[in-house]
Amino acid sequence: MVSDSINPNISVDCVVFGYDFKHLNVLLVERTLIGVNNETIFSDYSLAGNHIYEDEDIDGAASRILEDLTGFKKVYLKQFQSFAHPDRLKKIRDQKWLRSIGYNSQNRVITVGYYALLNCKEVTIHPGNRIVKWTPVEKVKKLAFDHNEILSNALDDLRLKMRTSPIGYELLPKKFTLSQLQKLYEVIYDTRIDKRNFRKKIAKLNYIVPLNEKQKGVAHKPAQLYMYSQEVFEITKREFFDITI
């Protein structure tokens, strides 16, 4: 399928967002530079990213990188922005790192940013030989390259996109409760929502479908489970005109 020649000028970076019912997390990959005497020169984190193959589409490259790192395929993945500042890989530690892994550190590299949405509890990460960790987005420290900027723009785009399309469900398990959905909005927009008003609003959306099933094994009244139906959404959505600002 894919040739073994990579394009040295084009890479893809994936911001992998995962929701665990408490925080919005991002999946970070450890980057540790070891010196000749086996000492650690530095250790920090980066987003999941890599160069693309010459005969590979970028959407395909993004899924490949995600599958490589996590072991699963069917994940919501959206291209949101490209980053191409000539100096984006020119910080000293980034240059050292690039040379250590055998790259020509003088190459101009444009990276295409994607974000992935998934539910932490529904998936298991198979990181191969890399060390990865989930970090709540508000606790992320200084990352490799321009990855803080990439993360921050991904978050902005996610917040915007969630207001105009039903993508929040990608961060939840197939079957979810209304409280889990409400908490998701509260976490992403850092706000509080009234439970009764929220439920009235959701009740009007016919693409959020109640199932004949309740939560089990919880130490309180078990909640009704719901699913999101893409099919119902497609059929019932309508164009609207609104100057929301």
Added chain:
Amino acid sequence: MVSDSINPNISVDCVVFGYDFKHLNVLLVERTLIGVNNETIFSDYSLAGNHIYEDEDIDGAASRILEDLTGFKKVYLKQFQSFAHPDRLKKIRDQKWLRSIGYNSQNRVITVGYYALLNCKEVTIHPGNRIVKWTPVEKVKKLAFDHNEILSNALDDLRLKMRTSPIGYELLPKKFTLSQLQKLYEVIYDTRIDKRNFRKKIAKLNYIVPLNEKQKGVAHKPAQLYMYSQEVFEITKREFFDITI
């Protein structure tokens, strides 16, 4: 400032939108391939685009391309999507064209898509030695390369963006009437809006400021002129939570 070495793998394409109070137009550049006997092999249109210089940022490259073509600088310009399909330049006529202008037609090229917003009546295009024309977006025929796809995605992004940020004003002159603004929304969303309701809505937006000035020289009651104030918008905007779908 800018070195003379271009990056053969990275280009920028600008979708230049212009509003003329009747249509949303896009600026197209003629592409004519002339044979050895001076016969026209084909003639069609493309978006405004070019490769970037090695030491140039892509935002800078986009403004440069826009300035080259139109002769003006201060234009709203937004990156919206990158296009990187391996076969995007592989159609026969595109290959012929690339060879005729001295490019290696086998190069893999990723292009970063931008759109520009301006008012046709407020600007004069200085296209240099190129032939350009404004075309209403709904009348655009088959374009060069993957430019129809780029245009169509730019339009989708513009329609989405206009719902959540005040960018429509970039398509109007500095001073505009409420009817011109209403018509803009009607054209872009292909819809009809009730005049009284529209005006009530606008009246609530304090960043659309009435001026002490009216239209002149029109064969009917002259309209009140308004301006958009970015400054007022920045100060009065507030975050909002909304599941609009």
Added chain:
DNA sequence: ACAAAAGTGTTCTAGATACACCCATGA
């Protein structure tokens, strides 16, 4: 029996929609 989250209704306010006539100007 207690702790924990689920689930539910009413009142008030604000915004959306539908709709028709008079006004100021240039030709």
Added chain:
DNA sequence: TCATGGGTGTATCTAGAACACTTTTGT
């Protein structure tokens, strides 16, 4: 004086906001 687009108000309906108690389960 006519043609053209500018400008205005009311009544109805729908959606948003504020607010507190009972229910069901596991421990």
